[in-house]
Every structure is written in structure tokens, then in C-alpha cells.
Amino acid sequence: MKSINVTVVDPVGLHARPATIAVNAASKFKSEVNVAYGGREVNMKSIMGVMSLGIPTKSEITITCNGEDEEEAVAAIEEVLRAQKIIA
Incomplete structure (x- = not known):
């Protein structure tokens, strides 16, 4: 299992457009991908x-990947979200 802790910096938080980007990035992988916030x-x-x-802006979230392509999944999801300025 691989996980990362990141901070959401998108001004609207993780809603609508940024959430769609996150879901599309996660859906490309076979691994189980979860996001945790607020318990x-x-x-x-x-x-x-x-x-x-x-998830509002300036919130810390944890993204966890578990499965055969977990290494690639966590790296790619982080890269996409950083490139779109959703996380920092």
C-alpha cells in the first residue's frame, strides 16, 4: 500500500471540476484508490x-493506493493533481 498526504489548494476545494479530474486520474488504474478527509x-x-x-481549500487529504499498480497510481495521480494546481 502506498499513500501520500497533500494539501488541497484549488480555491473551490475538491468539488465538481477538480473532483472530476481526480476521479478520471484514479480510474485509469487497477489498484484500489481511496481518498480520506475528516475521518x-x-x-x-x-x-x-x-x-x-x-473537501474545502487548504485541507489536508490522504490518497491511498493498494494493488498491483499502486506505485504508478499514486505517482500519476499526484502528478495530475499538481499539474492542475488542485494540490500542493
Whole structure:
């Protein structure tokens, strides 16, 4: 299992457009991908799950990947989210 702790810097938090980018990035991998915030953890491949967390800007989240391509998954998801200025 691989995980990273990052801070959401998108001005609207992890809602709608940034959540869609996150879900699309996670959905490309076979590994189980979860995001945790505020004591809750959801499947990062589920737009409704990610949006249900209501993650505001300047929040710390944990992204966890577990499976055969977990190394590639966590690196690629982090890269996409940083490139889109969703996380720092």
C-alpha cells in the first residue's frame, strides 16, 4: 500500500471540476484508490464519493493506493493533481 498526504489548494476545494479530474486520474488504474478527509475514506474512482467528503481549500487529504499498480497510481495521480494546481 502506498499513500501520500497533500494539501488541497484549488480555491473551490475538491468539488465538481477538480473532483472530476481526480476521479478520471484514479480510474485509469487497477489498484484500489481511496481518498480520506475528516475521518472518512471513500473510493477515489467515485465522483459522488469524492464530492460527498466536501473537501474545502487548504485541507489536508490522504490518497491511498493498494494493488498491483499502486506505485504508478499514486505517482500519476499526484502528478495530475499538481499539474492542475488542485494540490500542493
